Each structure stands twice: as C-alpha cells, then as structure tokens.
Amino acid sequence: QVQLVESGGGVVQPGRSLRLSCAASGFTFSTYAMHWVRQAPGKGLEWVAFFSYDGSNKYYADSVGGRFTISRDVSKNTLYLQMNSLRAEDTAVYYCARPREVADSWDAFDIWGQGTMVTVSS
C-alpha cells in the first residue's frame, strides 16, 4: 500500500533546529519528485519545498529559503526537511506529499502523509 509517514516534529525554541523525516513505502521512491507542505494552526495550506525525482533540482518558498533544506536518502526511502533558525511563524503541521505522475515535478498531490506538528515556542 502506498504510504508516507512523517516523523520528527515537536516543540523547539526559536532559533533552534529540527529535522523532519518522511518514510515512503509501496512505490518506487526514486522515480518521484517530492514536496513538503505545511499548515499553520487554523490556517490554509502553504507549499514549502520541492525535491526533483533525480535530485537535480530543489526549490523553496521564500518564507523558508536559506533556512530549510530538503534532501532524500533513496536507500532508506526517506525524504527529509532540515529546518534551521526556526521562528514562531514556522509553527505548523508539516506534510510530505507525492505527485500523481512519475518524474513529474509539478502535479497534483495524490498521496499525503498524516503530518507532523512543529511548534516553535520559548
């Protein structure tokens, strides 16, 4: 069964770091681009970052560029989001999401994880 499972969320002080993981199963992870999307409490959805299927391209929302890094370990079928210099406004549920089509960079997200909550607070 195709599945994404996020982990690594928690409570962290402003300025500190956190690394989120997204474990993929049930599909050939290396052939799909992957994305991170977040949702602040009571707010809408915000795209955060993109990792191309072949690892050649990464893109970030302006709100996280220079602070967040997306990466992937194909041997572990796992996507990561390294979050540095965290701010209160980064508080959100973080979802990893997979596009519908193999190799497509931009596409509808047909598979989502359950999300992991990140709270940035002193």
Add this chain to the structure above:
Amino acid sequence: DIQMTQSPSSLSASVGDRVTITCQASQDITNYLNWYQQKPGKAPKLLIYDASNLETGVPSRFSGSGSGTDFTFTIRSLQPEDIATYYCQQYDNVPLTFGGGTKVEIK
C-alpha cells in the same frame, strides 16, 4: 508568485444542494489547477486534477471546470460527509500556491 483567490471563504448549504466554489488565478495557468478536500485533523485529499479530471475513487457528484484564470468546483448534491474545507492549488510554476480555502457546512 501566482495568487489564488478562492471564494467564498465559507458557505452553509442544505443536504442535496448544489454547491459552487470559485478560484481565480492572478495570471494564466492554463489548466494546471487542482482541488483538495480537507477534513479536520486530516491530510488533504485530492479530488480534481488538471481543472476537470476526477481522481480515481472520488464520487461523481464532485466536478471541476475552467481554464486560464477562472475555475469552478461543484458539488452536485451536497452530502453530510462532504463537510470539509476545500482548497484550489495551482501548479503552473513554483512557488506552488493554494487558495485560502472554503469551509463548507450543513445548514
């Protein structure tokens, strides 16, 4: 960045009613538009992709239309299980952007 203006932000309708949500892009996105349903505490679920294609397994009472800058999402006959927030999303270019959401409630 492409701005997605979704309206209304909330609506209340009766079971069986036809419900329509609109989404306007700040520039031409051809048909690179998706619609998601999100229930409280859950991840979003893809309903419509490429503006008008129904995702596998999604009931046919859901539909989408439009191209260019103006898009419409319709629930033909609202059911109690359709209570959720609905989002449009463009994927013409990064940053990928979502509409602000429409919360659908039962009257």
